[in-house]
Amino acid sequence: MIELFLVFFTCCSVAYYYLTFRRSRKRLYELAARIPGPFDWPIIGSLHLGVGVTKSRDIFEYMTQFLHKLELPTRAWLGPFLVVAFDHPEHVAVILNSTHCIRRSFMYRFFRFDKGLLMTPDPQHWKMLRKRLNSSFSPLVLKNFAPAFNECADKLISNARDSTRINNNSEHPPQEDPPNAEVLIDRLERMAYETQEIDQETFLSNIDTFMFASNDTTSNVMSTTLLMLAMHPEIQERVFAEVSQVIPTTNFIPQEALSKLVYLEMVIKESMRLVPVGSILGRICEKELTVDQWTIPAGTEVVIPIFKMHRNKAVWGERSEEFDPDNFLPERCAKRHPYAYIPFSGGIRNCIGMKYAYMSLKIVLAKLIARYRFRTELKLDQLKFEPSLILLIVNKHMVRLERR
Template identity: 30%
Template sequence: MIIAVLTALIVALSLVQYVRFRRKMSFAKVLPTVQPCYPVVGNGLLFLGKNGEERFTNLAGALDYPAKLFKLWLGVFPLICTSDPSMAQKILTHPNCMAKPFFYDFFKVDFGLFSAHYNVWKSQRKHLNTTFNLKILNGFVPIFDRCAQNLVQTLAKLPKGEPVPITDYMMRCTLEMVCATTIGSDAKQDSGVDKFMQMIQRIFHLASERVLSVHLHWERFYQFTKQFKEDVVLRKEAYCYANKGSEPTAGPQNHQPDDQRGLEDHPAGHHTGRTTHKIILQDAVDRRGAQVTRPDSNETDDDGYRRPQIFIDQLLELQEAKKLEEIEIIHNVYTIIVAGSDTSGTEMGYAALMLALYPEIQEKVYNEIVEAFPLLTPANFSPESLKQLEYSEMFIKECLRLYPVGPHIMREAIADIELDGMTVPKGTYFLVSIYNMHRKKEVWGPNADKFDPENFSPERSQGRHPFAFLPFSGGNRNCIGNRYAMISMKIILVHLLRSFKLSTKMKLEDLHFHFEALLRSTNEPKVILEPRTFAALSPKKGYYQSLEES
């Protein structure tokens, strides 16, 4: 009897909450809805029972809607969607739309910039902006240079004439870069780097799956699933790698309330004894105490470069100034390592494929590169020399346009806002489709689907809406590492084309995507690398030698 009464009470309360919710969302009645849409499941049939590729295709098709604002229903959750640049600007720059919806909680880095709640993000971003200023980024150029050299030397050892899964090697290179600039470690010497890359891709996949699986949104239910158990194991190992730690051991710790928990409180982060985050922090403190990476240090590395101030040292300075908590440092270190390597590596995989698919574009980029960095001398990278690569930058931007690593982004209104003549209530979720926006014929012309770096020529760019191109998101909550990514990708591109001529057996229509937080291809880009003469830099000797001899 008691159970029946409690059940009836729960059902009644749920219905009341549902009715209140529907009334709250009544403002959206005037907005068109993606079809087909049904009661309770909403647009769920576009995704239920579908594989990853079908989910991506159906979502991209649904978001290719002609209206500036429209609705997409995930069960009973309405998403207010747009792929219109002017509407995206209004949403992404509005001070009351800086929060991210609960979907981002699935990534379990609550205190990192990527998915932190609004109040945490607002405080962090102000302090962390200084860690990505141009002076510091330019100090990383020698590291980018060495890692790109390592990449071409590794590629030169592969069997000649065989298709290479290039994204794997690009991700290894960008992970080496980000580990060196974040925690000062050498991923090149780490045999576990390949496993780490596989782990973070799987973690992103599991989090992405939850977004379109409404029944997995409730954390208490999710904890009983096999996906959760896999997630726990993967995160333990990934956190250990990112934090240069040792093997974790099970054992809970009391740290913070459930809504403010850190790594050690999350089921994937339980440790006893000396936790992995204590290891990385202590290592950094010891290094700072020895003035190895102090900004006023004149110490140089083996190649004669002044040691740059890596991110962990900058974060510790902020902690000493009581501007960051320890858990914020750990989550941001993990965020930078994962986001910095996975995104740039994936994008450079697409870039390599585009070079191979369009030999005339490849030749134009190559000619510009060898003019700025002649083959018979070591590449002397500087802010001025990199600025000479105007067409190469146009090429990279075109890769980012058609293959934006973050295809869709979401925001949540933290207060009522006025938008397009409507009063949108607090708690409304917005979805901005960057993938669809970058392919809008109204913005990019009738050949919007065609790969053409001239889209970013001064002539064509004139008058284009500033929010028509958002590879790093937009507004105050854009990607803090956008300049880091552009500098590192340019340097990789220089070394790649000075070393190899690229071709492929793939066709553009072979490139398909599956639903993920990042833009993942179902069939990995593969290219054939033909060594160029006098292409590979020999760092020890300081001159170029043939790749055949390296």
């Protein structure tokens, strides 16, 4: 009898605290109920939908299929936490340009450099770092990196002479520090000394950030672009023809020539459309934000599925799953919402190193394509992905090199 009473008392207590908890968040639940989404259970919310998914590769496939099935925006409850997903370009523009959505999602806290410019969740900390580092990525400073990029490309080509295959970049040997590493480290040291705004943890976190953003992400885009060209020989030869015409000798590629490599830039952009560096972008909405007919409650995790956005047939047409650099012809871009394509994020917290990335990619790819043909047996629909801090292609032995 006592045991039965204890069970009854426990159940009543749980119910009481649950209802009290919900009542304290009445506004949150009212606004969330107006956003469409899957059925959610009390306490666990929508977590039952992911039962059996354990590996990160499985999680990516599950999330991709889950989001493809749903009409966005949608909401889901991860226990007591509300997550809302948007993929319409106009909605994404409102979110990324709102001062209410500067704070990074909680998922970025799992990475060791969460005090760096890229990952820090604190808006004020980000503003301080961004303001002081903007000048390090000015056009005048970037122009001085051209010789370093050429030197790095020459070293890569020298190493490639003894290689027959290119796998995913996770199997590549460690590379030297990126060309701008010393410049940025010097800038951080001056900031720490002159302003006392940067402690040791922040200093080290930003060094990690720059090493990652300058090296890992760029090499990942480079590997993906070469793979796409290997899958499409006719496009590869068109890029080769452009490089040969614009830069008769690729011993040294000046910055002034890069703007003429129009088709190569289209190829790079299309590669990042199909295989973006990050598959998902996350923000925390700190105050209520109205997006079209919906109001995002304060404290909501807002998810922007870039992988899904970049393959949306309503935006990119029926051939959205195919590799087509013509998607970035000026006339097509003019008809498309600017936030339909966000490989470098967008809005207030866009990527500080976008121009740096394009500059390094163009120089290195132009030198490689001028000297080698790239072959593969893989097809686009055979690619397997694994989400990490960046989106990785996990197929092996992807590309073969042939001297021209």
